[in-house]
Amino acid sequence: MLSRTYSRRIERVRTAVDALELPPAVYRTCPFQPRELVETGLRQWLRCCGAAMLDRQVIGMPSYAVDEAWHGLILCTERYAAFCRAAYGRFLHHHPRGGALPGNAKRAGSMHEQLQRTEVAWSFAARPTEECVLWDLDARVGVPEPWGPRVQR
Template sequence: MPSRAVDEAWHGFILCTARYSRFCEQAYGRYLHHHPEGSAPADIAGADDPIDVQLGRTVIAWSLVAESGEHCVLWDLDEKVGVDHPWGVNLERVAAIQAAVTTLDRGR
């Protein structure tokens, strides 16, 4: 999770099980399980990948669905809203991943 603020909100949302389940079905077509760091079952691919690899997948997923010129608010949200001890994401790393996705997309 690239944002402490979103992580806290998501944990609160999970506690509202009926609403959370309904949201997951509408947004993802299935229930999205929560696996705190290191607690995912062994058969879930990529769950134990290093955080940088997981971040890379998140950036790629965002890049594939974002409209042209659309900015993802997650990368620096904590800092913008004044969260104590913000997590944040290295914006240079995000830009490099997005550039690689753009390059691959043009190659199709």
């Protein structure tokens, strides 16, 4: 069973993700359709990040389309910084593959390990009976070279 503190923090993340307005600029480098599906994936990813941050874990990005949308959100700097404060209590930095490991992370590990941790994070971030679109989103929106747990293994 989750501690009360952990449950409250996960709910804080969920509330902030639900309230986050995603302007059209988020999708400037993410042409994939349907946009609503990509938005669902981005919101699920941001919730996974919250669960992972609580345990100082580095997780892997399972979707190219979501990664592109996240990059678009990051470029909306004020909105992204305010969201991070509301959801996580601090800024969520982007650490692309080959980038520096965050100082407070336990370790990054292989992409396979990071994607396994994403699956664990999802188990904490998911709402009851919610379908996770992250695992096959790229195939569903037509990304030419899809990412994801099955592709990376």
